[in-house]
Amino acid sequence: MAGVSKTATHRPSEEESELRRGPWTVEEDTLLIHYIAAHGEGQWNILAKQAGLKRTGKSCRLRWLNYLKPDIKRGNLTLQEQLLILELHSKWGNRWSKIAQELPGRTDNEIKNYWRTRVQKQLRQLKVQAHSRKLLDAICHLSMLEAMDQTSNYSINLPPSLHNMNLPNSSNSTVLLPANHSSGAPPPPPPRSVQQWPEVSAWPPSPCGEFIESWRFDMVEQKQQHEPVGAVGDWEVGDRDAQMIAPDWVLEDVMVENLWSLDHHLI
DNA sequence: AAAGGACACAACCGCACGGGG
DNA sequence: CCCCCGTGCGGTTGTGTCCTT
Structure with a gap:
């Protein structure tokens, strides 16, 4: 990469030998930031030339959009963001830029890297089938489990897109998320009604339970680094939204078609 | 402590698309 | 209609860091 030139496709120019590649230096970053502050981007x-940067315009754009832009959010993805990525990817596939639009401050590159390094690894290890409803089911279980986690010091607010999923409305699969905890306070303990709040172990077994447990473990490890609730989305969870997905829920056709367009050889 | 492997992420590449001349 | 250029996107790779043996 750095210092590796693909000369077969590289368009020669008189300044080619001066073009820099590889990691950006602090000086280059400063030049770019100051120039954009004064003249704007585009x-x-x-x-690149006027700022005195020995970089391609493309490289400058990428550096700005993925790293230097003031509203770029640093640090680990929150649970909410991870769940949203999972859900949106199930709908849109590898449309990283589109997914990134739903996560303010996150870049398509960051989301793409997250997917390839974390999600795909996990799916590969657990041999979760691509294009299976199991995974989406697992996401919903996971959302719910996190929301009910008594040791959690944050609340999870499902993104609106999850609320719009084609969930069943059966009586035995409702009201598993406590409503009215979107203000940042920890979710209240669930009422101990067996019918409405079955123990986790009593729930219908998830078709992807191993995936869930693995993922939960992964997320728990990150909790120390989580931002305060509300730092990302201000998703509201209302009564209507506090519904749990049933094990036999029906996917919308479009979601089935787009579900987990992972590389088949990896799964 | 050292070596090798795995991982995460920044950065690059090719390609596609749209607008202007 | 064609060409050029700027831009955006998704895929890929290089490299530094962390982990394991």
Whole structure:
């Protein structure tokens, strides 16, 4: 990569030998930031020259959008963000930029890296089938489990897109998420009604339980680093939204078609 | 302590698309 | 209609860091 030139496709120019590649230096970052602060972004090739950067316009644009832009959010993805990525990927596939639009402050590159390094690894290890409803089911279980986690010091607010999923409305699969905990306070303990709040172990076994447990463990490990609730989305969880997915729920056709378009050889 | 492997992430690449000349 | 250029996107790779043996 750095210092590796693909000369077969590289367009030669008189300045080629001066073009820098690889990691950006602090000085380059400073140049780019100051130039954009004064002149705005866009016209990246011109920008690169006028700013005195020995980089391609493309490289400048990428550096700005993925790293230097002021509203870029640093740090680990929150649970909410991870769940949203899972859900959106199930709908849109590898449309990283589109997914990134739903996560303010996160870049498509970051989400893509997260998916390839974390999610795909997990799916591969657990041999979760692509294009299976199991995984989406697991996501819903996972959301619910996290929301009910008594040791959690944060609350989880499902993204609106999850509320719009085609969930069944059967009486034995409702009201598993305590409503009215979107203000940042920890979720209240669930009422001990067996019918409404069955013990986790008494729930219908998830078709992807191993995946869930693995994922939960992964998430618990990250809890120390989580941002305060509300730092990302202000998703509200209302009574209507506090519904749990049943094990036999029906996927919308479009979701089935787009579900987990992972590389088949990896699964 | 050292070596090798695994992992995470920044950065690059090719390609596609749209607008302007 | 064609060409050029800027931009955006998804896939891939290089490299530093962490982990394991």
